[in-house]
Amino acid sequence: MLRFIFSIAIGSILASCHIKVQQASTTESLNKRLIENYYQIFNTHNWQKMAALYVETPELKDPVYGTKAVKMTQAEIVKKYTELQHLIPDVHDEIVTLYEAGDNVIVEFVSTGTMPDQTKFELPICTIFEIKDGKITKDLTYYDNFESEQQPLNGGLK
Secondary structure (H helix, E strand, C coil): CHHHHHHHHHHHHHHHHHHHHHHHHHHHHHHHHHHHHHHHHHHHCCHHHHHCCEEEEEEEECHHHCCCCEECCHHHHHHHHHHHHHHCCCCEEEEEEEEEECCEEEEEEEEEEECCCCCEEEEEEEEEEEEECCEEEEEEEECCCCCCCCCCCCCCCC
16 A cells, blocks of 8 residues: 555656646747747848837847846837848848757857948857746847957967
């Protein structure tokens, strides 16, 4: 009898662990799809629809704004990307790799386009998105925003 009760207790524990793992996996899948959708919308330049994927005032970090995250409203996000599109009408992002970790989705991507002086660019970028209840709460973006060629840290020595 004791063995039977023990078996039921262990079975219940294992079943509950499986359900929690399944729920986490489903959430991660939803987060991944949200971010894949984000980049599809970005590439159509539908800034209103893209901004609607965020909470009303998410935190955004972008080297353009310095080293600290700033709060922006959805309307400010639309304005930011509308201005980007005016500057670079053919801006396009291509996902290289997408990683999921709980409420976070980390995306390595390459942004391309043509600058006003007709110079083509290709910029590798990494963004960490935090997602809560199906909405983006943080968008932390990292890239090299220096305008001139950089010297290697080791002075070019091999």
